[in-house]
Amino acid sequence: MYKATLEYAQQLDKEDQLSYLRDQFHIPKDKEGNDWLYFTGNSLGLQPKQTQQYIQQELDDWAKFGVEGHFEAKNPWMPYHEFLTEKMATIVGAKPLEVVVMNTLTTNLHLLMVSFYQPTKTKYKIVIESDAFPSDRYAVQSQLKFHGFDPEEGLIEWKPREGEELLRIEDLEQIVSEQGDEIALLLIGGVNYYTGQYLDLKRIAEIGHAKDCFVGIDLAHGAGNISPELHESGVDFAAWCTYKYLNSGPGSLAGLFVHEKHAYNKGLPRFAGWWNHNKETRFNMRQPFDVMPGGEGWQLSNPPILSMAAIRSSLDLFDKVGMKALREKSERLTGYFEFLINQIDTDRIKVITPSNPKERGCQLSIQVKNADKSLHHKLTEKNVITDWREPDVIRCAPVPMYNSFEDVFRMVEVLKGLL
Template sequence: MYKATLAYAQQLDKEDKLSYLREQFHIPKDKQGNDWLYFTGNSLGLQPKQTQQYIQQELDDWAKFGVEGHFEAKNPWMPYHEFLTEKMAKIVGAKPLEVVVMNTLTTNLHLLMVSFYQPTKAKYKIVIESDAFPSDRYAVQSQLKFHGFDPEKGLIEWKPRAGEELLRIEDLEQIVSEQGDEIALLLIGGVNYYTGQYLDLKRIAEIGHAKNCMVGIDLAHGAGNISPKLHDSGVDFAAWCTYKYLNSGPGSLAGLFVHEKHAYNKELPRFAGWWNHNKETRFNMRQPFDVMAGGEGWQLSNPPILSMAAIKASLDMFDKVGMDALRQKSEKLTGYFEFLINQIDTDRIKIITPSNPKERGCQLSIQVKNADKSLHQNLTENNIITDWREPDVIRCAPVPMYNSFEDVFRMVEILKGLL
């Protein structure tokens, strides 16, 4: 049983086999030089100290070799994206064939929908969560309009029940059972940005495929947070950013997954570019387009090396630690966090994230009664960095790579005082 004392939190940190990782990150500090209590890895992950070295290596090789760095650099730029593939595939539970790092998240979703959203007059609708991240909503609305459909009629929302915050999988099952003949695509956030709910991807895939619907997953809040096991889930495609839990820096590149069952289908419609053409004949220049197999078949342009160097720095850390160990610590951190919040004698706040650790990542969403942003602003003034999501939620993410149990204890003590 957890204890609500500083000594207990410090003892948990002493027992934590991953506590050494915190020293490998830059922790922002206040004006007095004290570490911020940073709980926004779900928005922007902190910088690993080795990132500068990784980027500097590419700057040095650019200075030293110029264009020859494509072949002569310590990490040759020509195949650089391949250095990321295997480690990224481990994080999301995929085969290397199925994964590529490229572009940014919403760009990747659009490129994937070129291939996997193939509407007909009868079967054209798209299912999303009612509280999907706005970018996903805008993306599918624009796809519907692009194909000549009315987004008002073509968009189906999977909603929580009245008086509830969380989604029920049986409600999605009912939607698809009743309207599946009209649904072409399910595009679902694997971990909901607002509530932190981690959805059953395998079950979602089964529900969609039972009615011949394509199934895609937005893992923006999942990659590096939960273990989605994308290959085993059977979903057709997925995309995710890397600047949250994967600590790759603001606006950095995204990841893409296409299931192996589609890897060799050259007839899938897609946009083409130099970099998804067969790498063996790419530089022959005047060859007809010959698409590559697997995830690389969606990569259009040569990659930005400096951004990839930052991703490489982070992936090397993840590879040494492993997602299993990170998930174990994550569940314990959020369990302690949840325990402490529930000890506060107040009706002004409540946690809307699932209490079952298997149904959440490392985010807890705190709903504020009669909400305005004052509580969040007061936390910020106390050097506790969380984020506010309209209309009434403070999102807090104790990230297992760099947050401590003492962080959690101190945050809740300040929160208690403010309430």
């Protein structure tokens, strides 16, 4: 049984075998030099201390070799994206063939929809969650318009039931069962950005495929947070950013997954560029287009090395620790966090994220009755860095890489005082 005391939280930190990881990160500090209570890894992960030397290595090699750095650099730039593939694949539960790091998240979703949104006059609708991240909504609306369909007709929302915040898989099953002959694509957030609910990807894939719909997953809030096992799930494609739980820096590159069953299908419609052309003949320049197999077959341009160096730094940390250990700590952290919130003597707050640790990552979304954004501002003034979502939700993500049990305890004490 948990205890709501600082001493107990500090004891949990002493027993935590991953507590050493906190020293691997730069923790922002207040004017007095005290660490911020940073709970927004779900928006921007903190910087690993080793990232600077990873980027500096490439700056040094650029200075030393110029263009020859593509071949002569310590980490040659020509195949640099390949240095990331295997470790990224491990994090999302994929085969290396299925994964590539490239572009940014919404760009990748559009490129994937070029291939996997293949509407006809009668089968053209797209299913998303009603509380999908706005960029996903804008992307699918624009895809519908691009293909000549009215988004009002073509967009189907999977909604929570009246009076509930969470999605029920049986409601998606009913939607697809009844309208599947008109649905071309399901594009679902694997971990919902608002509630933090982790959805059953394998079941979603089965539901969509039963009606010959393609199934895609936005893993922005999942990669580096939960273990999605993308290959085993059977989803057709997925994309994710790397600047949240993967700690690669603001606006950094994204990841892309295309299931192995599509890897060698050269007939899939797609946009083309020189970097998804066969790497053996890429520089012959006058060759007809010959698309590469697997995830690499969706690349367009040569990769930005400095951004990839930051991703490489973070992936090396993940590789040393492993997702299994991170998930175990995450479940303990959120379990303690939820316990402390439930100890607050008020009926004004409730956690809308699922209580079952298997149905959530490290984010807890706290709904506060009769609150507005001024509560978020007051938290920030006390160096508690959280994330506000209208109308009344504070999103908090104690990240197992760098957050402590003491962080969680102190954050709840501040919240309790404000309430």
